[in-house]
Amino acid sequence: MSPLVAVRLDDPRLDVRGALHVDRSDNRLRCHRLPAWTRAQSPEPAFDLMASMTSGVRLVFETTSEVLEIDALETGLQFAGEPRRTARFDLVCGARVTHADLTDGHTIVVDGSKVSFVAGKPGTLQFTLSPGRKVLELWLPQSAMTELHGLRISAHAEIRSPPPPARTWAHYGSSISHGMEAESPSHTWPAQVARQLGYDLYNFGFAGQCHLDGFVARALRDARLDLISLKIGANIVAADTLRQRTFASTLEAFLDTIRDGCPKTPLLVISPVHSPLLETTPGPLIRRPQALYERQERPHAIEDGALTMKAARTILEAVVRRRRAAGDTNLHYIDGLRLFGESDTDLMPDQLHPDGPGHLRLAQRFCEAIDAHSWSSPTG
Secondary structure (H helix, E strand, O other), X not given: OOOEEEOOOOOOOOEEEOOOEEEEEOOEEEEEOOOHHHHHHOOOHHHHHHHHEOOOOEEEXXXXXXXXXXXXXXXXXXXXXXXXXXXXXXXXXXXXXXXXXXXXXXXXXEEOOEEEEEOOOOEEEEEXXXXXXXXXXEEOOOOOEEEEEEEEEEOOOOEEOOOOOOOEEEEEEOHHHHOOOOOOHHHOHHHHHHHHHOOEEEEEEOOOOOOOOHHHHHHHHHOOOOEEEEEOOHHHHHHOOOOHHHHHHHHHHXXXXXXXXXXXOOEEEEOOOOOOOOOOOOOOEEEEHHHEEEEOOOOOOOOXXXXXXXXXXXXXXXXXXXXXXXXXXXXXXXXXXXXXXXXXXXXXXXXXXXXXXXXHHHHHHHHHHOOOOOOOOOOO
């Protein structure tokens, strides 16, 4: 193998996409999917963890190199009694996707309400590339926080800035959008949609943390985006964080904030996909070992105003219908059951999250359900 040469990680020809905050120097690159100022506004440490995981984040550049070598330190997640989640990197070159895994980095271990930290070490990935000039996209792991510590290419190879990104799409959602259960970072359902339709993706899917936080709305408002979608309801029902009294008004405020800065941007609201545990019964859910979820039984919760997935869909559709009637014709709605319904639960082994094939099915249904330019549904 020919000798390799280092490329500074702050080289402007290395384009970081999918993150609104990038901390980089010559030998270190770390991303946070939301702007840095949002960290001070969330009281929940789990939110910062999820926003620091690099779902949808990729390093993009053009090169003639025939080898790519990466040094990385990943911080992965492990639930007590379960295997540690693998940190998978995808190198996308045209239609070809090559995987490489790391498991020796830091580990955050969650055991009920107890959280511990096990120190690890960086690892090195190497990819063999085809000859000639090509655009590379290094997709960072969706289920880990990731620091890059080094990047090397073939000696005498050229490196250039990539072509400018296509239409920017920000998608906000819960764990199903975050995509830890997908096969790899380029195979989460938002990543599949972005690759199929040619969008420049910002994946703001935050596992367990999609609760219509105002700082997320402000981040969406202030970013320069061509398309925005919001998949709302799953975490709110599963954690019982909003009630029938507050859900609609919180959603209205969230949409108002986005519209303050993006009055005409196509905006799509998606209701929850089918959820066997919560369709007609409210949360909260408790996670048990081996990725099993248990619903807390509360016989009078609905009478007290608790939400079910069915009720959340009704409220979401009503809010969108009202706002469209008031003149916001760039606001659209898709029933999540069109994307992943009761007949699809064979691809939902834990009764909550689609598996790898489930992500691919959800992505294909999404592409079929929307107009790729305007977000409007071809069937109304």
